[in-house]
Amino acid sequence: MASEAVRGDQPYDERVVVELVPVLRRVVGARIKDPHTVEDLVQETLARLMSSSRRVDPDKLHQYAAVTARHVVATYAERNDRARNRSHLLADPSDAPPPTEDLLLQEDREFVAAALERLSAEDRDLLVAHEVQGQDTTTMAAELGSTPGAVAARLSRARASLRVEYLLAAEAIDPPSDRCRPVLRALSSSDRRRQRELDASGHLLECETCSQLADRLFERRGQPAEDGVVRVPVSRDADVVTARQQGREVAARAGFSTSAQTLVATAISEISRNIVKFADRGEVAISLVTEDGRQGVRVVARDVGPGIADPDVALRDGYSTYHGLGLGLPGAKRLMDRFHLSSVPGEGTTVTMEKWLT
Amino acid sequence: MPTDVPTAPHVPLPASILSQGPNLIVSIHAALDDEQLERLQRDLLERVGRDRCRGILIDVAALDVLDSFAARTLADLAYMAQLRGARTVVVGIAPDVAMTLVRLGVRIPLTQTALDLEEGLEWLGT
Numbered sequence A: 001m002a003s004e005a006v007r008g009d010q011p012y013d014e015r016v017v018v019e020l021v022p023v024l025r026r027v028v029g030a031r032i033k034d035p036h037t038v039e040d041l042v043q044e045t046l047a048r049l050m051s052s053s054r055r056v057d058p059d060k061l062h063q064y065a066a067v068t069a070r071h072v073v074a075t076y077a078e079r080n081d082r083a084r085n086r087s088h089l090l091a092d093p094s095d096a097p098p099p100t101e102d103l104l105l106q107e108d109r110e111f112v113a114a115a116l117e118r119l120s121a122e123d124r125d126l127l128v129a130h131e132v133q134g135q136d137t138t139t140m141a142a143e144l145g146s147t148p149g150a151v152a153a154r155l156s157r158a159r160a161s162l163r164v165e166y167l168l169a170a171e172a173i174d175p176p177s178d179r180c181r182p183v184l185r186a187l188s189s190s191d192r193r194r195q196r197e198l199d200a201s202g203h204l205l206e207c208e209t210c211s212q213l214a215d216r217l218f219e220r221r222g223q224p225a226e227d228g229v230v231r232v233p234v235s236r237d238a239d240v241v242t243a244r245q246q247g248r249e250v251a252a253r254a255g256f257s258t259s260a261q262t263l264v265a266t267a268i269s270e271i272s273r274n275i276v277k278f279a280d281r282g283e284v285a286i287s288l289v290t291e292d293g294r295q296g297v298r299v300v301a302r303d304v305g306p307g308i309a310d311p312d313v314a315l316r317d318g319y320s321t322y323h324g325l326g327l328g329l330p331g332a333k334r335l336m337d338r339f340h341l342s343s344v345p346g347e348g349t350t351v352t353m354e355k356w357l358t
Numbered sequence B: 001m002p003t004d005v006p007t008a009p010h011v012p013l014p015a016s017i018l019s020q021g022p023n024l025i026v027s028i029h030a031a032l033d034d035e036q037l038e039r040l041q042r043d044l045l046e047r048v049g050r051d052r053c054r055g056i057l058i059d060v061a062a063l064d065v066l067d068s069f070a071a072r073t074l075a076d077l078a079y080m081a082q083l084r085g086a087r088t089v090v091v092g093i094a095p096d097v098a099m100t101l102v103r104l105g106v107r108i109p110l111t112q113t114a115l116d117l118e119e120g121l122e123w124l125g126t
């Protein structure tokens, strides 16, 4: 973040901006046909870039400009039904199959082509056969010696991968690690087993690129995932409030009394603050759990941060006050029934805590 | 990858500060995050100096969580206001919140507290 803001209040050099015009024309032109509209939207994008309060590293400026242009086009598309019908590819995380055929016919076919290129040959053939050549799943199943259901499932996974590759191509993003693509695809296809295998949420904590892409693929903030886990990304003060409010709601659903809800919410407040203060970012995951017929709430707070060298010492009263941690960890421990802290110096800290209905 | 989300300007505090005679009556309407709590603390200390207040009454009945940071910020406020000649009373701590503060182990002297607004004003001596 810091490197993007170094240039302070200095306006962009005009030449830098002029150089952007062809880039913007290409990005906007790929989505809009009417040349006058293209020009209007390019100008609007330039105006936004000039008035932006943030100064971006020159080597990231093209990428930033492309993203801004896409936002400008998206805003324009909202005012335009016809265009909106075509911009659903990225907005649609549900099972409703995106009409890929339409996509291939439309403006961003170059991105779709680039995206298809990145898929496995099998996936690509499936998509082309179904979406372009119009083969139905029964015919395809017969040819492949498979069942229509299995073909439909593979198609759905291929579409999910295509969504990821389309996003990467359209925004000219090169994923920084080998784990990125598998994780993004598992997220896009809502394949929870695969997400667990890959430790997808762990990767999202470490990888800024994927974390932002995942936000684009889905609205993640404070949304319950399908398996009933409420995940709240935590990186700033306001997130602490969101996390504890979500915690109170889950506790209320578990049937906790208002005073027990307050204990849970307060404990979450304490541990989320530690993330904001001592790590770049993290996540609080809140879920309902059952054990021996008892209902409980489990909170897992993970961060990517410096870690804690000696958790036992950190949990001692007095230590934390002296080191500026306030009553955070030992306080939260006292409010909950179970509390476990594990930390790898240089990597991060995970706090797992539970409260059970009595 | 940069996004085009501009740096958020300061959202107004969900709290009202009213002058009533020599006192400031502060009503908090919704949950405050740490930055907002610190901002409230600063604003109030500034008002104490500017308006020559003798007392501050803070109504926290709307807060469903008072964690260690909030408690300490209020306690620090009370201490600093006292150094500048004003007394502070915190009113409206909900029973659940009070119980949680005790369990949390908040042992910092949490200033003067009163059950409600009337009692708080009485203590301030209006």
Ligand SMILES: [Zn+2]
Residues within 6 Å of the ligand: A175, A176, A177, A179, A180, A181, A203, A207, A209, A210, A211
């Ligand atoms: Zn990644």
